Amino acid sequence: MSAIRLLVLGAVRQHGRAHGYQIRNDLEFWGAHEWSNAKPGSIYHALKQLAKQGELLAHEVAPSTAGGPPRTEYELTEAGTAEYFRLLRESLVAYDQKADVLTAGVGFIVDLPRAEAVELLKERVRAIEGWRASVTEHYVPEDGPEQLGHIGEIMNLWISQADSGVEWTRGFIARIEAGAHVFSGEGDPFVGVLADGEENPYATDVRAEGDDD
Amino acid sequence: MSAIRLLVLGAVRQHGRAHGYQIRNDLEFWGAHEWSNAKPGSIYHALKQLAKQGELLAHEVAPSTAGGPPRTEYELTEAGTAEYFRLLRESLVAYDQKADVLTAGVGFIVDLPRAEAVELLKERVRAIEGWRASVTEHYVPEDGPEQLGHIGEIMNLWISQADSGVEWTRGFIARIEAGAHVFSGEGDPFVGVLADGEENPYATDVRAEGDDD
DNA sequence: AGTAGTCTAGTCAAAGTTGAATAGAAGGGT
DNA sequence: ACCCTTCTATTCAACTTTGACTAGACTACT
CATH class of the missing domain: 1.10.287 (Helix Hairpins)
Structure with a gap:
């Protein structure tokens, strides 16, 4: 399996409650669109699937406060939290030579x-x-x-x-x-999310040269 | 992109003319189902796509000589040969940290x-x-x-x-x-295809232990 | 006050991937 | 003669991934 479920669950969890665009921005901040399949379509698809499967709870929310179409906010259910930790542990242990899963696991390792x-x-x-x-x-x-x-x-x-x-x-x-x-349990965690209004220094293509994925 | 197109083009080329099951067997012989997405569904899909796009020529053939449904044989067109070498060169040069593409390229490197x-x-x-x-x-x-x-x-x-x-x-x-x-051009090449009737020593799961992809 | 550009947010069709299902023929035992 | 398994060869429906497209709202400029 790809890293998308772990990434989405982990990102939603860090926010407590988040909509698709926030997740997309966080993952972009981490450069995840570079080393994984965390692209818009995949993120929204994963959110919908996870909601359908009971791992996320979807809240239909009134039209956006900041322009654009109405958005849906998600939060983890208990099953979602369990699945998150299961995927996290698996990502750190499994040797499947898919670098993206391990990378995602390292990104969340401090939750353990x-x-x-x-x-x-x-x-x-x-x-x-x-x-x-x-x-x-x-x-x-x-x-x-x-x-x-x-x-x-x-x-x-x-x-x-x-x-x-x-x-x-x-x-x-x-x-x-x-x-x-x-x-986990050692005080204020390091959290890789953007504060409201903070700008993203890594938003655009980091691997500009020497690459043509 | 995944390694499937390179694998399929390269495998068809080594046979001159081949049907899906032969390709599947070759790729299994190379262990490709372990380190790439060369699984039956993907192989047949790739064959059909490549034919549709003019890189392979499909010959509808009478019912199989050895049981099973009628099969289709494929051979490379000129465009397919060009595409094969393009993909091969790209796979060896590009650093996209997807191990399967590089692996496939190494498998065919002696065609250059x-x-x-x-x-x-x-x-x-x-x-x-x-x-x-x-x-x-x-x-x-x-x-x-x-x-x-x-x-x-x-x-x-x-x-x-x-x-x-x-x-x-x-x-x-x-x-x-x-x-x-x-x-290429140095005499009899090493070819990783099975002779007719030769059995495949690597046909079943090679990575039995220590792995849970 | 019009309008061009950009930011926010998400949808969609096309393509790719997966694993299971299908189906014919041959071989081997009872 | 019959059934059971195995081998040959492919198809299919469900799911995932992709990149382009849509569309509302704010912002800066003329």
């Missing part, structure tokens, strides 16, 4: 207690190493990787990505254990 | 001349480094990354992935320059 965050990341390391072991075992049988021709280079690529994933995760664990960041 | 492969990979390195520079420049302004709280960790993650991408690419370039693999 510090000890749990560390434990989940350690499980992530174990998962990657298990995956690595199963790949090398299956794809490099007795006769060595040369057999596979250039297709063996694909395995090199995967392995190199796995190893760099382990390295980054270990570094992150070390920083958290050394006291970095403010986690 | 050796010198061009090296040149494209060197361009890839430049692209990643350019992206890296633009990210660090934009997201770490005068006051250092601490400002961003745990959101700064997301940048760490991206940077670490970029660096490992550069390292893998450099290693690959070195191996190619040292004479590894058989490229």
Whole structure:
């Protein structure tokens, strides 16, 4: 699954109550439209689906106070909160080599207690190493990787990505254990939402050069 | 865009003429259903789309020789060949952090001349480094990354992935320059298709453990 | 006071993706 | 002879994603 549900649930939760355009702006502030599918259509679609499935509660609201069509405000239900934490934990543990889900998880990691965050990341390391072991075992049988021709280079690529994933995760664990960041229950959290009227320094294309996704 | 069009065009091209089930089997042989969206529905959809867009030529064929419904065989048109090479070159150069496109490109890289492969990979390195520079420049302004709280960790993650991408690419370039693999115009290519009747050792789930995509 | 531009907010059709369902033929056992 | 499973090959409905489009309201300028 993509990162959109986690992103939308997390963004709504930070506001308490929010409409689509606010979510869209927050996610843009985080650069999420760059590294995930958090584009307008997907956001509004996710909001509607989550509401339909009982994870968000939709409030039909009178015409907008600031121009534009009438807007709908959403807030998390209990089921939505449960789903949010389930997705968050899963995003930190699972090694599915989709960078967007992990990125979203890191963005919300401080909603968990510090000890749990560390434990989940350690499980992530174990998962990657298990995956690595199963790949090398299956794809490099007795006769060595040369057999596979250039297709063996694909395995090199995967392995190199796995190893760099382990390295980054270990570094992150070390920083958290050394006291970095403010986690759940440790006082005023760092919140990446825009205050009313604050302008967004990252609103437009950050990856202007060297990229053509 | 996903890797499906490149995968399908490349697979059809290796056969000269192929029907959907053959493509599906080849891609499964390469493990593509694991690291990309090359699943039956997507493959057949891509074949139909590519035919509709004039990149594949569809031959309606009499009922299958080996059971099952009648099948359609496809072959590349001139436009399809051009599109194939365009997508292949793009996949090797672009840094869009979607691993599946790069993986597909590596799988077909030997369809290019050796010198061009090296040149494209060197361009890839430049692209990643350019992206890296633009990210660090934009997201770490005068006051250092601490400002961003745990959101700064997301940048760490991206940077670490970029660096490992550069390292893998450099290693690959070195191996190619040292004479590894058989490229276009250098004799019998290594072809990852199954001979008729050969069985597929990788047909079923390779990533059985340590994974829950 | 008209109007061009921009900001707010959301909708829509077209395309892509998924997993399950369908259906014919061959093989193998009882 | 019959049934059950497996292999071949594809289709389908449901869902997701995308990018362009719509449309109201404010704002700055002539």
